[in-house]
Amino acid sequence: MTQKMESKVENQAQIKTLIVPVTGMTCAACASSVQTILDKQNGVLECAVNFANESAKIQFDTKLTSPEFLQEKLQQIGYGLILGTPEKAKEQQAILKENQYQKLKQNLIWATILTIPVVIIGMFFMEMPYANWIELALTTPVLLWFGRQFFINALKQTRAGTANMDTLVALSTGIAFLFSLYNTLFPEFWHHRGLHAHVYYEAAAVVIVFIMLGKLLEENAKSNTSTAIKKLMGLQPKTVWVIENGEEKEIPIAEVQVSDRILIRPGDKIPVDGKVLSGNSFVDESMMSGEPLPVEKTKGSKVFSGTVNQQGSFKFIAEKVGDETFLAQIIQLVQEAQGSKAPVQKLVDKIASIFVPIVIIIAILTFIIWMIFGGENALTHALLTSVSVLVIACPCALGLATPTAIMVGVGKGAENGILIKDAESLEIAHNVNAIILDKTGTITEGKPSVSDLIWVNKSENEMLKSILLSLESLSSHPLAEAVTQQLKVEGVKPLTINTFENVVGKGIRAIFEGQNYFVGSPKWIESITPNLDNQAIISLEKQGKTVVVFADEKETLAIIAISDKIKSTSKIAIQELQEAGIEVFMLTGDNILTAQKVAEEVGIKNVKASLMPNDKAEFIKQLQKEGKIVAMVGDGINDSQALAQADISIAMGKGSDIAMDVAKMTLISSDLLKIPQALKLSRKTVSTIRQNLFWAFIYNLIGIPLAAGVLYPFNGFLLNPMIAGAAMALSSVSVVSNSIRLKYRN
Amino acid sequence: MNYKKITNSQLTQSQLTMEKLSFKTNINCNNCIAKVKPFLNQVENIENWQVDINNTDKILSVSGEEELTAEEVIEAVQKAGFSIEKQ
Numbered sequence: 013m014t015q016k017m018e019s020k021v022e023n024q025a026q027i028k029t030l031i032v033p034v035t036g037m038t039c040a041a042c043a044s045s046v047q048t049i050l051d052k053q054n055g056v057l058e059c060a061v062n063f064a065n066e067s068a069k070i071q072f073d074t075k076l077t078s079p080e081f082l083q084e085k086l087q088q089i090g091y092g093l094i095l096g097t098p099e100k101a102k103e104q105q106a107i108l109k110e111n112q113y114q115k116l117k118q119n120l121i122w123a124t125i126l127t128i129p130v131v132i133i134g135m136f137f138m139e140m141p142y143a144n145w146i147e148l149a150l151t152t153p154v155l156l157w158f159g160r161q162f163f164i165n166a167l168k169q170t171r172a173g174t175a176n177m178d179t180l181v182a183l184s185t186g187i188a189f190l191f192s193l194y195n196t197l198f199p200e201f202w203h204h205r206g207l208h209a210h211v212y213y214e215a216a217a218v219v220i221v222f223i224m225l226g227k228l229l230e231e232n233a234k235s236n237t238s239t240a241i242k243k244l245m246g247l248q249p250k251t252v253w254v255i256e257n258g259e260e261k262e263i264p265i266a267e268v269q270v271s272d273r274i275l276i277r278p279g280d281k282i283p284v285d286g287k288v289l290s291g292n293s294f295v296d297e298s299m300m301s302g303e304p305l306p307v308e309k310t311k312g313s314k315v316f317s318g319t320v321n322q323q324g325s326f327k328f329i330a331e332k333v334g335d336e337t338f339l340a341q342i343i344q345l346v347q348e349a350q351g352s353k354a355p356v357q358k359l360v361d362k363i364a365s366i367f368v369p370i371v372i373i374i375a376i377l378t379f380i381i382w383m384i385f386g387g388e389n390a391l392t393h394a395l396l397t398s399v400s401v402l403v404i405a406c407p408c409a410l411g412l413a414t415p416t417a418i419m420v421g422v423g424k425g426a427e428n429g430i431l432i433k434d435a436e437s438l439e440i441a442h443n444v445n446a447i448i449l450d451k452t453g454t455i456t457e458g459k460p461s462v463s464d465l466i467w468v469n470k471s472e473n474e475m476l477k478s479i480l481l482s483l484e485s486l487s488s489h490p491l492a493e494a495v496t497q498q499l500k501v502e503g504v505k506p507l508t509i510n511t512f513e514n515v516v517g518k519g520i521r522a523i524f525e526g527q528n529y530f531v532g533s534p535k536w537i538e539s540i541t542p543n544l545d546n547q548a549i550i551s552l553e554k555q556g557k558t559v560v561v562f563a564d565e566k567e568t569l570a571i572i573a574i575s576d577k578i579k580s581t582s583k584i585a586i587q588e589l590q591e592a593g594i595e596v597f598m599l600t601g602d603n604i605l606t607a608q609k610v611a612e613e614v615g616i617k618n619v620k621a622s623l624m625p626n627d628k629a630e631f632i633k634q635l636q637k638e639g640k641i642v643a644m645v646g647d648g649i650n651d652s653q654a655l656a657q658a659d660i661s662i663a664m665g666k667g668s669d670i671a672m673d674v675a676k677m678t679l680i681s682s683d684l685l686k687i688p689q690a691l692k693l694s695r696k697t698v699s700t701i702r703q704n705l706f707w708a709f710i711y712n713l714i715g716i717p718l719a720a721g722v723l724y725p726f727n728g729f730l731l732n733p734m735i736a737g738a739a740m741a742l743s744s745v746s747v748v749s750n751s752i753r754l755k756y757r758n
Numbered sequence: 759m760n761y762k763k764i765t766n767s768q769l770t771q772s773q774l775t776m777e778k779l780s781f782k783t784n785i786n787c788n789n790c791i792a793k794v795k796p797f798l799n800q801v802e803n804i805e806n807w808q809v810d811i812n813n814t815d816k817i818l819s820v821s822g823e824e825e826l827t828a829e830e831v832i833e834a835v836q837k838a839g840f841s842i843e844k845q
Binding site for chain 2: 255256257258259269270271272273289290311329
């Protein structure tokens with residue numbers, strides 16, 4: 013903001029909106045805590061914290077507060093705001109994130125190395141000499157060094173009066189560790205009172221390792237979505253050839269201005285949006301429309317940034333540059349869609365948030381009751397029982413319940429050609445009740461092939477076939493490839509043709525042995541040879557096919573229909589989904605006629621055609637507003653925004669890299685039958701998680717009252733540490749073995 | 759379309775009918791060229807234009823399609839605030 017403007021409106025509120033990267037957020041709860049802190053500040057009018065892309069949009073009054081002040085406030089509770097120019101901030105954030113990821117990975121590796129012996133000793137060799145001391149030596153670095161972040165975060169959260177997953181981890185492992193430490197140092201305290209000084213180091217270490225593993229997987233999934241953005245940005249060339257004062261000059265893309273004349277050569281990416289001035293070419297616009305066939309561009313045609321020129325070259329006038337271009341809009345919208353989704357609260361988080369306060373209350377109650385009714389050993393028993401309650405409730409099995417089931421589920425998916433990038437998708441996929449399918453490349457093969465090749469008047473012979481093959485292989489028209497491929501499959505041999513002409517927008521013509529041959533649009537051929545079989549052509553076109561005619565000067569030789577074939581399994585897959593009560597929609601950038609034809613054939617009633625990438629995402633938003641859980645299945649860059657918006661995103665393995673990066677699931681074979689399979693896998697995984705939680709709780713349910721000493725008044729039974737330890741181990745074993753069972757369930 | 763004449767390049771035809779015009783202007787320096795650029799670039803009939811600022815007459819040479827008229831060029835340059843006359 014300039015000085016001048018500020019002084020003009022000195023007495024009025026100065027509203028400024030800022031989008032800044034936020035550092036240090038590890039979960040959805042962090043995002044809401046950042047939001048709360050920012051909202052509380054005087055002068056902040058509106059604020060939206062986006063966990064997925066780690067940024068905050070803050071609208072504030074510059075008279076009342078400043079970004080620096082907000083930064084300071086957030087730093088106090090352990091987060092950070094990166095101020096400065098957007099590019100620099102992004103860069104800084106990327107470096108920070110990468111470092112963070114590497115650090116987390118290293119910490120995890122070391123923690124695992126130290127934890128394995130602790131578990132082995134703790135479970136099988138408790139009686140070996142110095143067992144407790146060895147465990148202490150190994151566990152201390154796991155908690156206090158590699159896992160220190162949990163304690164630091166928990167402390168910061170507590171200071172701010174909030175709690176998250178870290179609080180739970182710190183509390184349970186901290187108490188287990190301190191209790192074990194005390195028992196290692198002063199076992200006599202319990203021995204004097206006739207009790208065994210049991211230690212729980214392995215529980216503490218295992219929980220830290222598993223939660224770290226979960227965080228690493230989550231970070232990994234998040235960094236993938238930012239690669240998608242990077243790849244999208246890579247669709248724009250870094251430099252552009254412009255014509256300045258009659259001369260060609262290479263300039264950085266940032267310097268391109270509206271009205272600049274830009275030169276596009278064969279294979280170039282279109283840098284900005286504009287209008288063709290001269291020249292002819294075909295441009296691959298699949299990133300926009302999803303259609304694989306390049307579109308012809310002649311004078312006056314619009315071209316869009318990020319699309320790819322084929323063999324011709326042309327000049328165009330820049331009409332939209334910078335943030336205004338089509339590609340920039342897609343990038344921005346993908347980013348927004350990734351962030352605007354409501355974070356899914358994980359089942360375990362939900363349970364943990366209730367579980368922790370209840371356990372703390374039980375522990376406190378146990379302590380109070382023992383102090384009142386404990387008699388002579390009141391303090392000893394009160395201490396032992398309340399700490400035992402906390403230790404036995406340590407969410408070891410609870411922590412294992414989700415990750416083990418997810419790991420097995422993801423592994424099973426991979427075996428079946430379903431790559432699942434994040435746990436969340438697997439947890440919610442079974443709830444899907446609306447599925448959006450892209451047409452081209454998803455329902456169909458995504459590349460044109462010859463569906464009909466009709467030789468007219470018995471003109472079918474090897475020679476004509478060879479001429480057709482040679483003609484088409486000389487053509488630069490995108491449809492020509494389909495024809496050459498078909499003929500090559502038939503084993504046709506090419507000939508040498510010397511005289512050849514590309515008639516722009518119409519077709520091709522060649523002379524072979526003094527005879528003229530033509531391949532092109534029916535309209536053009538009709539103007540050359542009069543006896544064209546219009547009936548056949550019209551009926552083929554009605555089926556949504558593109559028709560090309562092969563003719564010589566006297567007559568039509570062959571009619572060729574080219575179409576994008578529907579995958580053989582699409583229809584069955586769609587039927588299966590519909591039978592499961594899921595609404596199936598087809599969205600496409602293609603025209604309504606072709607769309608309807610395909611939809612009819614596969615049995616989809618809900619069709620939307622001629623959509624821009626943005627429209628697809630909007631449609632999903634609309635369904636989500638109606639309370640539907642939406643899965644998007646697509647293959648193209650034009651689907652990436654919709655994929656980012658959907659609750660479940662599924663990409664085709666044969667599709668674009670960007671769609672695969674954005675989507676949380678990828679079907680390697682691009683076979684739609686894998687979708688019902690993926691949903692089934694999700695259902696089974698979730699039911700396994702639920703069973704795991706049951707096993708984790710049933711032991712707690714029995715263990716906690718025992719630890720609290722409910723049996724003491726009846727038979728003097730206080731916590732037997734051996735039983736407690738065994739129960740904890742058993743609950744973990746039950747959970748792990750139940751998860752492994754998922755692998756063999758069908 | 760004349761099918762007897764076979765050409766490999768699609769541009770040849772339009773090059774044959776290219777219109778060439780030149781003008782005397784006061785487009786003095788590179789900065790002036792930058793000013794006039796958006797206006798001349800928008801004239802679609804212009805295929806290419808170039809100002810020779812080393813020439814004392816600051817000659818603007820324009821080539822373009824058959825339909826290109828001197829008036830179009832003069833109007834664009836005048837809109838940019840420079841003086842121009844046909845040679």
